Amino acid sequence: MIKIVTENSCDTANSILCFYISNKKKYHFNILELNYVDCLRFKIKAKNKNKNKRRKVKWAFTCEVTFRARKTAPLAAFITSVLDFLFSLRLFKFLCLDTWVLGGSFGVWISEPETLAFVAEHRSRRNMEDVLTEIPPPSRFFKEDLNNFTPPSPPLPSPFLLFSSLDKPLRSSLLIIAISSPSLSVFHHVATKTLIGTLILPEIPLSGNSIEPSVRDKSCNIYALNDVYNSVLLVSVQYSVSAERSHAIAKLLIGEQIIPERVLIMDSVQSRNFRGKLSPDETFAFKLETSSERKEHSDGSSSSPLLKGLDYFPSGSMVDGLAAALLSQCQMRNIKGTLCVSWPEFGGSGVSLVKSIIKEVLPSLEFSVNSDGEDEYSKLDQIKDHPFDSELYT
Amino acid sequence: MEFIVEEGKHLNNDCSTLVLPALSIGNVGQLAVDLLISSTRAERIGYLDDPYVLPCVGNDAYGPIPRGEVALPLEAYDSSLNKLTLVQQRSPVLKGMMVEFAKNLAYFAADSGKKHVIVLSSLDFGQWQRIDMSSGSQIYYISSANMDGADDDCEKLGWKKLHEYNPAQRRWKYLSTLAAGNAMQEDGLAFEDELEDEEDYYPSLPFAALLSCFKAKGLKVTCLLCYCSEGDNIPDAFNLADAACKLLELSPQNFHGDQGGNWAIPFSWKTVYGPPPDMSLF
Numbered sequence: 093m094i095k096i097v098t099e100n101s102c103d104t105a106n107s108i109l110c111f112y113i114s115n116k117k118k119y120h121f122n123i124l125e126l127n128y129v130d131c132l133r134f135k136i137k138a139k140n141k142n143k144n145k146r147r148k149v150k151w152a153f154t155c156e157v158t159f160r161a162r163k164t165a166p167l168a169a170f171i172t173s174v175l176d177f178l179f180s181l182r183l184f185k186f187l188c189l190d191t192w193v194l195g196g197s198f199g200v201w202i203s204e205p206e207t208l209a210f211v212a213e214h215r216s217r218r219n220m221e222d223v224l225t226e227i228p229p230p231s232r233f234f235k236e237d238l239n240n241f242t243p244p245s246p247p248l249p250s251p252f253l254l255f256s257s258l259d260k261p262l263r264s265s266l267l268i269i270a271i272s273s274p275s276l277s278v279f280h281h282v283a284t285k286t287l288i289g290t291l292i293l294p295e296i297p298l299s300g301n302s303i304e305p306s307v308r309d310k311s312c313n314i315y316a317l318n319d320v321y322n323s324v325l326l327v328s329v330q331y332s333v334s335a336e337r338s339h340a341i342a343k344l345l346i347g348e349q350i351i352p353e354r355v356l357i358m359d360s361v362q363s364r365n366f367r368g369k370l371s372p373d374e375t376f377a378f379k380l381e382t383s384s385e386r387k388e389h390s391d392g393s394s395s396s397p398l399l400k401g402l403d404y405f406p407s408g409s410m411v412d413g414l415a416a417a418l419l420s421q422c423q424m425r426n427i428k429g430t431l432c433v434s435w436p437e438f439g440g441s442g443v444s445l446v447k448s449i450i451k452e453v454l455p456s457l458e459f460s461v462n463s464d465g466e467d468e469y470s471k472l473d474q475i476k477d478h479p480f481d482s483e484l485y486t
Numbered sequence: 487m488e489f490i491v492e493e494g495k496h497l498n499n500d501c502s503t504l505v506l507p508a509l510s511i512g513n514v515g516q517l518a519v520d521l522l523i524s525s526t527r528a529e530r531i532g533y534l535d536d537p538y539v540l541p542c543v544g545n546d547a548y549g550p551i552p553r554g555e556v557a558l559p560l561e562a563y564d565s566s567l568n569k570l571t572l573v574q575q576r577s578p579v580l581k582g583m584m585v586e587f588a589k590n591l592a593y594f595a596a597d598s599g600k601k602h603v604i605v606l607s608s609l610d611f612g613q614w615q616r617i618d619m620s621s622g623s624q625i626y627y628i629s630s631a632n633m634d635g636a637d638d639d640c641e642k643l644g645w646k647k648l649h650e651y652n653p654a655q656r657r658w659k660y661l662s663t664l665a666a667g668n669a670m671q672e673d674g675l676a677f678e679d680e681l682e683d684e685e686d687y688y689p690s691l692p693f694a695a696l697l698s699c700f701k702a703k704g705l706k707v708t709c710l711l712c713y714c715s716e717g718d719n720i721p722d723a724f725n726l727a728d729a730a731c732k733l734l735e736l737s738p739q740n741f742h743g744d745q746g747g748n749w750a751i752p753f754s755w756k757t758v759y760g761p762p763p764d765m766s767l768f
Contacts, residue, residue, distance in 0.1 A: 237578045240695045244582025335540045336580055367757035380543055380556050407545040407552035408757035417541035420558050424490045424533050
């Protein structure tokens with residue numbers, strides 16, 4: 093986050109804050125969609141601090157410009173983007189003398205103040221000398237995360253399940269939940285599956301979905317895998333589920349209307365939460381198991397784990413979102429559950445890896461393979477949030 | 487919030503003290519609870535299923551060698567030897583639901599028979615108004631023992647009551663009203679457009695919600711606070727955990743670790759600040 097704070101100060105040598113404004117109005121600007129910048133808030137608090145006619149500054153105001161970097165933004169690109177934006181503001185002219193990075197915040201030193209020019213500075217000379225006492229915005233929490241008085245988001249209608257059959261609850265020996273793009277690709281090409289239901293998330297529009305299930309639909313369909321695996325259910329989560337909605341969806345899918353004996357969740361390693369090296373050239377997968385799943389195959393038991401040959405997810409790294417909510421429900425309800433996270437997130441190599449993992453679990457599962465074979469899987473690179481998806485057309 | 491006991495485990499009624507973190511700058515409270523759980527070899531006894539906590543899972547956080555024991559976002563541990571229950575929170579709270587979350591925790595604490603709750607939290611060094619020569623290692627506290635937040639037990643330990651705590655201040659009063667269930671949080675939107683003053687900072691923090699909600703349930707609460715900046719906050723965690731031990735009359739010398747004072751560093755701390763640098767560059 094970049095915070096540029098201006099405030100008039102007596103010492104113009106060190107705190108060069110000259111912000112001239114002709115009236116005392118409070119301004120709020122909200123400008124979004126800056127490259128690498130998630131949010132820009134430009135607020136001027138009309139606090140009259142200094143009325144010294146002998147000085148140039150007659151009216152002094154606190155100007156606070158806050159920029160928040162997008163999570164994946166490289167710091168240098170973020171800073172450049174902000175500076176470009178500031179230069180583009182015709183109201184302001186400034187020269188950048190020096191910069192520093194402070195605990196996630198970034199201050200810009202300014203010289204040569206002119207009329208209607210503003211200069212960014214520390215709030216006082218003391219803060220200039222002691223960087224620890226400057227107030228940087230926290231980088232691990234957003235400010236709203238640490239504020240009891242942040243208003244909550246508007247409530248959303250609850251998600252719900254729709255089934256073609258009235259037999260509820262649905263029981264299955266295995267419930268597979270495909271979340272990652274490679275797993276969605278793999279299961280889309282399972283030859284023998286029957287659509288039996290869907291999960292409706294009210295905030296996800298259905299416009300743009302096709303009549304027949306398609307891998308590009310924004311849907312969360314539930315299938316029964318036929319033939320040998322009569323009691324295997326598959327859930328294909330083809331839209332992005334926010335962390336805030338994950339708990340409600342997980343409770344819907346596990347333990348209420350669907351009662352599985354075992355659960356397999358397929359997701360990708362999340363680079364933002366992974367504490368190891370992630371190379372796009374490497375292919376690997378890890379697993380996490382609930383206590384009941386581990387107990388099933390431990391201590392001389394004749395049972396084997398659902399996923400063999402995979403190491404446990406390294407301690408210190410985490411998985412969040414829907415996959416985490418699902419595994420948590422399994423753990424709390426004492427259901428045998430396994431979460432498999434694979435890498436890379438997209439591409440043919442990821443799809444091949446997931447396919448090999450699934451074939452170990454369900455050896456007789458048949459996949460429809462056309463003459464393009466693996467090339468067709470590679471085309472289904474990013475199933476969610478596809479750039480060419482349109483909500484306007486069905 | 488539902489408390490789910492792990493199979494084969496049970497809540498120990500003798501564990502009458504509850505220690506838990508408040509979300510705060512540098513995650514110091516959470517790191518301190520990690521340290522206490524790891525060092526006391528507290529045993530996980532259950533999970534708290536709360537719709538207001540964002541989901542996350544990971545491998546065993548403590549070790550010494552992770553065995554694939556899945557870690558959830560809100561877990562309860564018991565240290566029977568020390569008559570202590572610890573709750574660890576690993577992920578943030580849904581936007582705007584901090585007070586509701588705090589109420590849920592207060593219900594849990596009251597229902598499970600806790601007598602004393604200790605909340606561990608940090609404060610932003612940038613808000614440090616009364617600078618002293620302690621260089622930030624001073625522990626501050628707020629206690630429910632007296633109306634003004636003072637507590638003789640804490641004073642004897644050399645701690646200072648947080649000077650800025652003023653239960654008559656508008657936001658503290660509003661929090662108390664929310665905790666008692668006498669107001670809807672929408673009433674507080676009037677605060678948003680007003681210019682904030684420095685007194686508004688402390689009651690806005692998560693520890694304040696926990697303090698208010700535990701007090702509303704009639705529980706004795708002590709908040710232990712330390713100032714810090716965001717960065718490598720492990721030393722701050724040690725400072726706060728050590729303070730908790732003093733209040734609980736526990737001696738780290740009796741812990742099971744191999745660090746100074748027998749603290750046991752959780753295994754997950756090896757990568758708490760990210761992966762090691764790529765040595766192939768050199």
